[in-house]
Amino acid sequence: MATTFADHLRSLTDAALGELLRLRPDLVMPVPADLSALAVRAQSRVSVARALDGLDHFTLQILDAARLTRDPDGTTSVDAVLAMAARPEARAALTRLRALFLITGPDDALHVVPGVDEVSSPYPAGLGRPAADLDAGTAALCADPARLRRTLLAAPPQARAVLDRLAAGPPVGTLTGSANAPVTWLVDNALLVRISDEAVEMPREVGLLLRRDSGPLGAVRPQPPAVTGTTRDPKTADSAGAGQAMEAVRLTEALLDALDAEPAAMLRAGGVGVRDLRRLAKAIGVEEPVAALLLEVANAAGLAGEAERSSGEPLFLPTVAYDAWRGQTLAPRWERLATAWLAMTRQASLVGQRDERDRPINALSMDVERAGAPAARQAVLEVLGELPPGTAPAPEEVLALLTWRAPRRAKGRENAHRAVLADAATLGVTGLGAVTSYGRLLAATDGEGGAADNDPLGVRAGGDSEFSEVARQLDGLLPAPVDHVLVQADLTVVVPGPPEPTLADELELVAEHESAGGASVYRVTEASIRRALDAGYTADDLHALFRRRSRTPVPQGLTYLVDDIARKHGGLRVGGAGAYIRSDDEALLVQLLADRRLTSLGLRRLAPTVLATPYQVGRLLTALREAGYPPVHEDASGAAVVARPKTRRAAVRAAAALKTEPPILTAPRLAGIVEHIRRGDAAARAARRAPVTVRAANGHGVEGLTAVQAHTQALAVLQQAVRDKALVWVGYVDAHGATASRLVRPVSIGAGYLRAEDERTEMLHTFALHRITAAVLDS
Known part of the structure; x- marks a missing residue:
């Protein structure tokens, strides 16, 4: 099947091959080397599954029809598929399946790609396997249509309900305590087949008979469901x-x-x-x-x-x-x-x-x-x-x-x-x-x-x-940004629209946000005024801000609130220090303050026995020790800290994410990919047609000649080909030690290298002469 499929791909026009790659872009990730590789990939489980994932419900039903109508030799026909579907839209769906190469072959001998069965349900259209594949007694019953209908009519109501459920699909059910009696009747009468101790299966013939009103594929829906809405x-x-x-x-x-x-x-x-x-x-x-x-x-x-x-x-x-x-x-x-x-x-x-x-x-x-x-x-x-x-x-x-x-x-x-x-x-x-x-x-x-x-x-x-x-x-649908506000007497600030970024930043600092919508509402509070003062605003700055932004007169209560908070602001001072120096010897601390070598530490006296610096403990200890002082590091409780060397470790690098999105296949890119695959396929087929003497050459002699004699003969053939500008098959050993052959047109020989043009790819290649094992003129 793989060889036939590859030959079928070779028979396609460039436009048809490009259409296949467009419909199934995963086939070019990466670009296959030749058509044989493309054929193998197109029939693989992963690629077939991706193609099936993009199919609609009706197209999948037509694919099930093709699977159900196959002969023992695995072939079906267009007429058989259309007859089972019994809908005029089935022909278009079948054409789509053939364009995707999920179904191949002529109209009277269609083949379903093997990968379809591997990634799809084993029960096409929800129908079970043929009776002949399940049980001899059931096969005999299904071979007699009249007897099969009589047996179905004789089924008790509970047993018939079990049959109707299995006929809708899937055709396999499990046994439970309450359902054992009707299932046992169905098994005894060969309408169901026990496939394990806890499971039964309905034969395909029984399912088809029960679906005589809805059709063998069940409810066929060629058109998508309507979406009305409000x-x-x-x-x-x-x-x-x-x-x-x-x-x-x-x-x-x-x-x-x-x-x-x-x-x-x-x-x-x-x-x-x-x-x-x-x-x-x-x-x-x-x-x-x-x-x-x-x-x-x-x-x-x-x-x-x-x-x-x-x-x-x-x-x-x-x-x-x-x-x-x-x-x-x-x-x-x-x-x-x-x-x-x-x-x-x-x-x-x-x-x-x-x-x-x-x-x-x-x-x-x-x-x-x-x-x-x-x-x-x-x-x-x-x-x-x-x-x-x-x-x-x-x-x-x-x-x-x-x-x-x-x-x-x-x-x-x-x-x-x-x-x-x-x-x-x-x-x-x-x-x-x-x-x-x-x-x-x-x-x-x-x-x-x-x-x-x-x-x-x-x-x-x-x-x-x-x-x-x-x-x-x-x-165009949003209201225009505003650069002003409306300050109310209750200290609320109304923004009649989305604020400009600068205004929004100012409001976030000087007011509390209360509600959003077409008009946002903020409120000025003691906390918000204090927050603005902490950010560097002064009382005059806040008065100027409200006068500049407000389209209404600034309430007197807001002016009083700003002045009152500003008057109290800064009564207490809170600061931070990177490290401190503590000593009962006040004279030693005075010496440290006067030491010019420690000027860069910015030491400041907080108390007669305490100095502070904005820098961290590590820098302070290093500077004191370099200046000749013997400091001791202590923790928050006053206990001495014992220093131990730290073990360094390298950071773990995160693995790079793999990009698995399908490429965007434009028409020029598709044409280039098709040309690349065609050339690769031609090169691969040509390599298989290389003369036996070239393919067999491996450096150990050709046709009874020693390696040296074969190499000398090859150089003579190449020199003649350069003079005559003739095509020649060259056998050589590549950089990995593997033998290969190529049909080229030699251009020059010199400095230990052969320069030749590949006839099919039109690319110039350079071969080391000591790696060439054989050369034969193309006939």
């Missing part, structure tokens, strides 16, 4: 989505600010613990699943990451890219988050569930990693994008359509697809259940072209000219 005004859906997009950006910023104030500790097993996640969720006022989603998205967008504190413990905190991201306008900030969500191989909905060892799954841990997550998001958004604008489908309708489009791929992914719908609503990709206009663009670009792609840090100016189409579409 129709909404597209503008209303866009507005709702844009509002949620603003909220997602605000919550992400609040989450990262909470991490900045108190970084989350990374667990030894990886990820952020339940307690830290609960703290972050409470800090930004959301449920823990939403906090887990925002945390995962921020990590995927490069806005948060892992770092080590001085003690060596890993922490999770904002990255340097976060500050640049905060300085952008809302649209590109959201686009960066949405693009990261669409492409990240993480499923945040798993956070909080239990793994197979009944342990909680933590955010940012490896347990949340799912390689198929990007494909699941793209599939869901593709369904939403195909609906008319403003259509909000029910989740069950989306799941039913996804199951029909790719049953093998959708199996077991129901929860993942539901999570995509929930995440899209949280992030503002959808509004009121319908995909937004900018969400359609995001899905259409497959996460490409966003801020994260063009700029590693996402640093962009606020100019519209640098917006992507997604960000520009969203920006």
Whole structure:
């Protein structure tokens, strides 16, 4: 079969071969050396499974029809498949299967690729094996159709219910205590066959008879299920989505600010613990699943990451890219988050569930990693994008359509697809259940072209000219940023729109955030004024800030509050010291202060017997010892610290991730790959046609000649070929010691090397003369 399959590939035109590679891009990872290698790979279990994963429900049913109609010699025909399907759409599905080379051969002798049976269910269309393969008594019963029908009609109601369940597929059932009686009757009457002590199987003939009304393939669904949903005004859906997009950006910023104030500790097993996640969720006022989603998205967008504190413990905190991201306008900030969500191989909905060892799954841990997550998001958004604008489908309708489009791929992914719908609503990709206009663009670009792609840090100016189409579409739906506030008499500050980045930074410092929405509300408190004073503001600075930003008169109560807090601010002084020096000998401390060699330590006298320095203990001890003083290191309790040498270890390097995504096969690239495979196949076939004297030459003599005589004869042939510009077969030993042969046209001989042009690849090769074992002119 492999040889026939390879010959069939050779008979294809370049366009047909390129179409096969386009439909099955995994076949060129890596590019096969020749058509024989391509044939082997196309029939392998892994490649066939990938091809089947992309087939819809009806096409898989047609493939089952081909498997069911095979003769004992393994062949079927187009007519037999179409007759079993009994639907006009079956011919198009069969054409697709042949284009994918899952079915090969002429119309009257079709072959199903062997890999299909290896990776598919052993029961095509949910039907069991033929009776002849199971039991002689059952085979005799099935050979008499009239007797088989009478036996089925005589089955008790409970036994008939068992038959109906098995006829729907799969045809194998297990025995239970309550069902033993009817099953025993069916086994005794040869309608079921016991295949083990606890399992029975329904013969194919019995299943086909029970399916006489629905057809041998069961319920055939050539068309996908309809998705109706609820129709909404597209503008209303866009507005709702844009509002949620603003909220997602605000919550992400609040989450990262909470991490900045108190970084989350990374667990030894990886990820952020339940307690830290609960703290972050409470800090930004959301449920823990939403906090887990925002945390995962921020990590995927490069806005948060892992770092080590001085003690060596890993922490999770904002990255340097976060500050640049905060300085952008809302649209590109959201686009960066949405693009990261669409492409990240993480499923945040798993956070909080239990793994197979009944342990909680933590955010940012490896347990949340799912390689198929990007494909699941793209599939869901593709369904939403195909609906008319403003259509909000029910989740069950989306799941039913996804199951029909790719049953093998959708199996077991129901929860993942539901999570995509929930995440899209949280992030503002959808509004009121319908995909937004900018969400359609995001899905259409497959996460490409966003801020994260063009700029590693996402640093962009606020100019519209640098917006992507997604960000520009969203920006048109968002209210314009404002640079002013409305200060009320009760010390609340109303921001009538999304604040500019500079205004937002000022408000975060001088006021407490109370509510968000179209108009955000802040409140000035004693704590917020004190926080601004701690940041370096003076009372005059705060008065000027409120006068400059407020469109309403500044309340007198706010002026009094600022002056009162500023008057008390700084009454107590708190500072830090890197290390201290303590001694009962005051004269010795005076000597240290006067010693010019210690001037760089910045020593300051706190008490008659205590000096302080801003530098750490290690530097202080080194400087004192170099100056000739004998200090002793003590701990916080005053006990002497015994120093021991530390053992150094190298950091463990993380293994590089393997990229397994299929390549993007453009038309020029496909043409190049096809040409490469054709040339490789021609070279491989030509090597097999090389003269026996060349293929057998291995340096030990040819046709009775010694190695030296064979080498001398080969040089004479090569010199003649150079003069005549003739083709010659060259046998040689490569750098690995393996023998090989090549058909070339010699160009020159000199300096111990032969330079020749390969006739098929048109590439110039250089051969060391001492490695050439034979040379024969091409006939």
